[in-house]
Amino acid sequence: MPEQYAEESLGHIMLSEAEYPDKHFRTRTGAPRVAQHDNRGFFSSLLGRAGLGGGLFRTAELPSRSFRSMGTMAAVTLGGDYAGRIEEVTEEIRAIFDRLESEMSAYRPSSVISELSRMAGVAPVRVPEDTYRVLSLGQHFGNLTAGAFNIGASPLAALWGFNGAAVPMTLPSDQSVGELLELSDYSRLVFNDGAAFLPAKGMAVDVGGIAKGYAVDRAYDYCLSAGIRDFLIDFSGNVRAAGRPSRKQGWQIGVRDPFDGSSILGKITLPSRSAVSTSGSYERFVDILGERYSHIIDPRTGYPVTGTASVTVLCPDAVTADALSTAFFVTGLNGAAELLEKVSSVDLLLVPDGYPTHLWLTPGFDKVLSTPTEVRRSLLSCQ
Secondary structure, three states: OOOEOOOOOOOOOOOOOHHHHHHHOOOOOOOOOEEEEEEEEOEOOOOOOOOOOEEEEOOOOOOOEEEEEOEEEEEEEEOOOHHHHHHHHHHHHHHHHHHHHHHHHHOOOOOOHHHHHHHOOOOEEEOOOHHHHHHHHHHHHHHHHOOHHHHHHHHHHHHHOOOOOOOOOOOHHHHHHHHHHHOOOOOHHHHOOOOOEEEOOOOOOOOOOOOHHHEEEEEEEHHHHOOOOOOOEEEEEEEEEEEEOOOOOOOOOEEOOOOOOEEEEEEOOOOOOOOEEEOOOOEEEEOOOOEEEEEEOOOOOOEEEEOOOEEEEEEHHHHHHHHHHHHHHHHHHHHHHHOOOOOOOOEEEEOOOOOOOEEEHHHHHHHHEEEEEEEEEEOOOOO
């Protein structure tokens, strides 16, 4: 059967104190569960947009607009003092997102990214400045994470039936996986004088794991340059915020339960000028011989990741949060401490795929996440 997408929703629910009743938490009773594939968003998003993704909350006094870009939902919410500028700001951000999509979408034959993959082993391709930056950042995060994040893993994803490829009738063989591992080596991407080159036919790049975070950062910079000081941008669960929605409280978002998309595990009070992103096993999947396989491939082994239900990263910028949420999902709980040693100003929430639910989080995340007392929490730290 074809690659399946869970019901689309925005990545986060923005909450106020009044909109955080205990009834939104799920009491964990009954049989063990595995991570569901029913809801694409791990965070519920922004306060003020009821109806997107189901069960969201409305706060009428906050100006907010949503729109589609890069095949998913984006939203802009401003502090109440900027209500008169919401249309102007939203249109500018939509234009930023749409322009970046036209350059970087692997699903658009006319995009630079698609041309780069088509010309693999043939000739270099000149790339615009933003695309060049994203490709360079992709290599940076690949090096930083020892390949757990890999913009070159598109051939492996296709082997498992993702990114528009046909879903295999049987599990890919070890031999076929091994043959594609070399073609998925992100470090072979070459840059020279504004051009990029993939040196072997069959190589391909997909920057979908980093482009939305980059787009949020560009939108964030636009808002500051336009004199907006209180705002929150959500692009399919990649969120960055500045200022406060009101004088009484900071921006708050609900952390969606990866085992039950209608519930939340807790709420995050976002520090100003911070970003958050989540990767989850419920977002996209294929069914092979009656088993579901996540779209998140471990590019080091060539096989879909198991054992992790969701990962949330909190840090100063959205592109880092976007890339590292995928990387930590791949490393899982066993490799989280080692990766944490390599990064700075990064906090982490990791939920293993098991029952009962157990939250593993860094001390910094522990300070901003509120959960019911019955939720099991343990601290993560560097080795």
